[in-house]
Amino acid sequence: MLDPLPLAPCDPPLRDDPPIDTMDTPRLRFAPSPTGPLHLGGARTAIYNWAVARALGGRFLLRIEDTDTARNTEDALRIILEGLRWIGVDWDEGPEVGGTHGPYFQSERLALYARYAEVLLAAGHAYKCYATPEEVEAGRARLLAEGKKGMYDRRDRDLTAEQRARHEAEGRAPSLRYRMPLEGKFVLQDAIRGTVEVDVAELDDWVMVRPDGMPTYNFACVVDDSEMKITHVVRGEEHLMNAFKQAIMFEALDLELPRYAHVPLILGKDGKKLSKRDVSTNILDYRDKGYPPDAVFNYIALLGWSFSGDRDVFSREEMLARFRMEDIHAAGAKFDEEKLLAMCGHYIRQMGRADLVAAVRPWLVRDGAVPEAAFASHPGLIENAVACYQERIDRYGDLPGKLGWVLVDPELDDGAKKGLAKHADAPQWLRAYADLLEATPLPPSFPADRERCDRAVALPVPKDAVFPAADQLGFFAPPHIEAQMRAFAEERGIKFGHLVQPVRAALTGTDKGPGLFDVVFLLGKEACVRRLRRHATSARS
């Protein structure tokens, strides 16, 4: 292994005394840079870190790596924080919650990095590099031309005092580079990949501090992982090579190395890197389209980890009970939107009806399918309407487009037109059925008060439900509506299925949807009669 250079004792000490209570606690972190919105890959990394921390009874922190000042955006930061909260990943330390090891923005820890830089420089682990980017590039090209590995050519690694003075006199602003060992193997233990070995000659003298004084990722990361007492690092595979650079610096400083786990990237359908074509780049898009967050969490967690051999739906608690960092997969996973949707639909079907209404409400209101006031005036009606679609939607955002017909007379879509035009006698049937309903004690239509009926009948009514007679109830419930409609069809010698089609079309404007008797109940007398008559005439002309 490496022979660390002697390190000068340093005063003040590099690290403040860590709080006692965290000495032995597992500490994990998610450390995104606010240069872009949080995407699925980032969310998964966050989930795994969070899960290890929670499973081990440790602490989970959020650290913002904002050292690339040119590319940071406020919006990206906002999306990261909102996105993590939305998916149910909460942090014990970090932005907006504080903590004992802050600050949690790297841009606010510059003095700390400067101190480390000084020590590293004094100890000879770092050196000033005066080369311009062009010169570095030229050196790289030269190495490449010589058939060697294209990397920084280490031209300033061993500058004499005079050479340095000359560069200073020229006004060159130096960057600080890490003096990497020139030969030997470095072996790293990775919880997912096992033993990984690399020839250190493959690693170049990386820049720690830019000429403007900003630290670079690898440098700030080591300082912070150490200062924040991070014990386990779960991060993307793209950092596997960085782990060697970091570990070498950890050893040089005689700091305790965290345990590493490098998770593979999430790939698109084609097996290539995830792109906007495959998936949304911004996790909040899923929130805005009404994907249930628990389902998204569940699905993402499954992309590279499995709960058990025969189950893939599980709660956060169940996950924490058996999550182990070592069980994360080494192979990359392809993202599958269909399975995500199936998972979402499953979660929605498991929700209680009141919870579903609450979850779906913002979309219903936003898209104008249901006026806000109706939630207060007609809670039973809304709940019944929503419940009728519980097994027909995968996302909350799917609902408004489907149940608009409940409160507003709908236009006919193509399927409905076909259903209406199929039988020449349909207009007659509709008119006659409208007359029948008019004389029937159906619940009244919205906006009349119909709470009594909606409270007494929970839709959708199961096939084999046993109901009191209509006159005992005082109104027709779906089973009565069904019995009446069947009798009506039989009397007139109409095949039941042939009657149902145009009635459904006239009532809902489409050829899909809840059971027809639930529909009639939901709509109430006036709306049913009006719609049936309207389409009886329009169908004739």
Next chain:
RNA sequence: GUCCCGCUCGUCUAGGCCGGCCUAGGACACCAGAUUUUCAUUCUGGGAACACGGGUUCGAAUCCCGUGCGGGAUACCA
């Protein structure tokens, strides 16, 4: 190019570390059927995989080597 990592049904995966329990299990998707007033849900059944080639072994999806393919890194981005 070089270095690193990976490879079980179309997809996510169980199994692999501790070889025989695997005629390879589950889920999504697909196909067929049942239920049915549509759509959906639900239920039943079906097709579908150990990348390839060598070893080691009585025996390999499981261990070893090579090949192929995929991914990552090779930045004064993270």
